[in-house]
Amino acid sequence: MASKKGVRITITVECTECRTNTNKRSNGVSRYTTSKNRRNTTGRLEIKKFCPHCNAHTVHKEIK
Structure with a gap:
């Protein structure tokens, strides 16, 4: 019996500002x-979440 893959998957989102911001x-x-x-949601997810390193709400993008 083949196992059925679920529709929901777990993803990781990462802050986009932390890579370029030097005033963290x-x-x-x-x-x-x-x-x-x-x-x-077939494309990459983008969510606005709080970043404790930037101390602000920033855009977090889905990573692999």
């Missing part, structure tokens, strides 16, 4: 894990 509060990159529906 602390070193590092903010990463969050979340899930997305593979059928409804």
Whole structure:
């Protein structure tokens, strides 16, 4: 019996500002894990979340 893959997958989103911003509060990159529906959201996910390193709400993009 073949196992059925679920529609929801777990993804990681990473802060886009941390890579280029030199005036950060602390070193590092903010990463969050979340899930997305593979059928409804086929492209890469972009969410605005709080980054503790930038100390602001920034855009977090899905990474591999």
